[in-house]
Amino acid sequence: MKLLMIEDNESVSEMMKMFFLNEEWDVTFKYDGKEGLDAFLEEPSVWDMITLDLNLPTMDGVTVCREIRKVSSVVPIIMLTARDSESDQIIGLEMGADDYVTKPFSPITLIARIKALYRRSLLSEEGDGRSENSVDEEFDIVTDYFKINHKTREAYYQEELIEGLTPKEFDLLMTLAKKPRQVFSREKLLELVWDYQYFGDERTVDAHIKKLRQKIEKVGPQVIQTVWGVGYKFDDSGVKE
Numbered sequence: 001m002k003l004l005m006i007e008d009n010e011s012v013s014e015m016m017k018m019f020f021l022n023e024e025w026d027v028t029f030k031y032d033g034k035e036g037l038d039a040f041l042e043e044p045s046v047w048d049m050i051t052l053d054l055n056l057p058t059m060d061g062v063t064v065c066r067e068i069r070k071v072s073s074v075v076p077i078i079m080l081t082a083r084d085s086e087s088d089q090i091i092g093l094e095m096g097a098d099d100y101v102t103k104p105f106s107p108i109t110l111i112a113r114i115k116a117l118y119r120r121s122l123l124s125e126e127g128d129g130r131s132e133n134s135v136d137e138e139f140d141i142v143t144d145y146f147k148i149n150h151k152t153r154e155a156y157y158q159e160e161l162i163e164g165l166t167p168k169e170f171d172l173l174m175t176l177a178k179k180p181r182q183v184f185s186r187e188k189l190l191e192l193v194w195d196y197q198y199f200g201d202e203r204t205v206d207a208h209i210k211k212l213r214q215k216i217e218k219v220g221p222q223v224i225q226t227v228w229g230v231g232y233k234f235d236d237s238g239v240k241e
Contacts, residue, residue, distance in 0.1 A: 001023075001025045001026065001048045001049060001114075001118055002025075002026045002027075002028075002046055002047055002048045002049075003020065003025050003026070003027045003028070003047070003048060003049045003050070003051065003114070004027075004028050004030065004036065004039060004040060004047050004049070004050045004051075005020075005027055005028070005029050005030070005050075005051045006030045006031075006032075006033065006035075006036030006037075006050065006051070006052045006053060006056065006061070006064065007029065007030075007031065007051070007053045007080065008031050008032065008053060008055070008056050008057055009053070010031060012103075013029045013031070015107060016107060016110070017029070019107045019108075019110075019111055023111065031057075032056060032057050032058045032059075033056035033057065033058050033059030033060060033061065033063065033064045034058040034059045035058070036052070036056070036064060037059060037064045037067055037068065040068055040071075040075075041071065044071050044072050044075070045072075047075050048075075048076070048118060048121070049075070049076050049077075049078070049114055049117065049118055050068065050075060050076070050077045050078070051077075051078045051079075051080055051110070051114070052064055052065055052077055052078070052079050052080065052097070053079075053080045053081070054079055054080065054081035054082070054092060055081070055082060061079060061080075061081075061092065062091055062092060062095050065077060065079065065092065065095040065096050065097055066095045066096065068096070069095065069096035069166070073096075073164060073165065073166050073167070074121075074153070074166075074167050076098050076117045076118065076120075076121050076167065077096065077097045077098050077099075078097065078098065078099045078100065078101060078110075078113055078114065078117065079092040079093075079097040079099070079100040079101070080100070080101055080103060080105070080110075081100060081101075081102055081103060082102075082103040082104075090203065090207050093203075093204060093207035093208065093211075094207060094210070094211055096166055098117055098166065098167060098168045099113055099117060099194065099204060100201075100204070101113055116194060116195040117194070117195075119195055120167075120171065120193070120194065120195055121167060140174070141174065141177050141178060143177065143180060143236050144236055144237070144239070145157055145158055145220065145223075145236045145239050146177060146223070146236060147159075148173065148174055148177055150174060153165070153167075153170050155170065155173055155174075157216065157219045157220035158219075158220065160219045160220070161219075162215055162216055162218070162219055163215065163218070164215055165212070165215060166208075166211075168193060168194070168208050169208055169211055169212045169215065171193045172189065172193055172205075172208055172209065172212055173212055173216075173224075173234070175189065175192050175193055176224065176232065176233065176234035177234045179234075180233075180234050180235060180236070180237070181233055181234070181235045181237070182233060183227045183230050183231050183232070183233045184231045184232055184233065185230060185231040186202040186205045186206070186231050186232075187202070188231070189205050189231065189232070190202070190204070190205060193205075205232075209224060209232055212224060220239070221236075221239050223235060223236040223239065
């Protein structure tokens with residue numbers, strides 16, 4: 001794995017360096033937001049993972065995340081924040097981060113989060129075969145109004161592309177659409193989409209659902225429904241022409 005860690009706290013970087021070496025990962029450390037962004041922009045396609053501190057000199061983590069997402073919607077990003085504030089975490093997710101870890105954190109926890117996110121990104125690249133719902137060889141999922149292609153990572157509403165989906169937003173949509181009208185709890189979505197069976201924050205799911213809904217609504221009606229007290233489901237059966 002080739003990882004870019006943008007972190008201004010050198011003691012944190014030094015601590016993580018030992019764990020990264022143990023994993024035999026190729027890691028580049030940057031201690032400034034602008035320097036970190038420049039490192040990414042030099043070769044955007046080479047990075048397998050980015051860990052990004054929220055509070056950085058020169059350019060804050062939210063801005064760096066937003067600029068990275070203008071170039072790549074697929075590189076996995078984990079936001080690191082010293083603030084145990086829901087608003088800061090949600091802002092980071094809404095800017096395109098796939099996950100966040102709150103400081104102080106256990107290095108083992110961060111390593112586990114990185115591995116889980118990386119594993120999911122590899123599965124997304126490889127594809128997971130055709131859904132039993134598929135009736136069109138070009139698409140994995142075809143409903144009355146939606147078509148989803150896992151290999152191209154594209155989703156369409158009545159032939160119109162849903163633009164700008166991040167990896168996790170696409171995975172959420174595909175997971176829900178594979179089983180229309182089935183209700184998924186937030187815990188189950190964390191397990192299926194983030195690969196978190198024993199840890200994770202349900203607010204991560206809520207933030208990604210919010211962004212996914214906003215992007216769907218640009219081309220069509222809302223089909224990701226909240227089932228209060230339970231979770232979420234995909235249902236386009238009530239869509240009106």
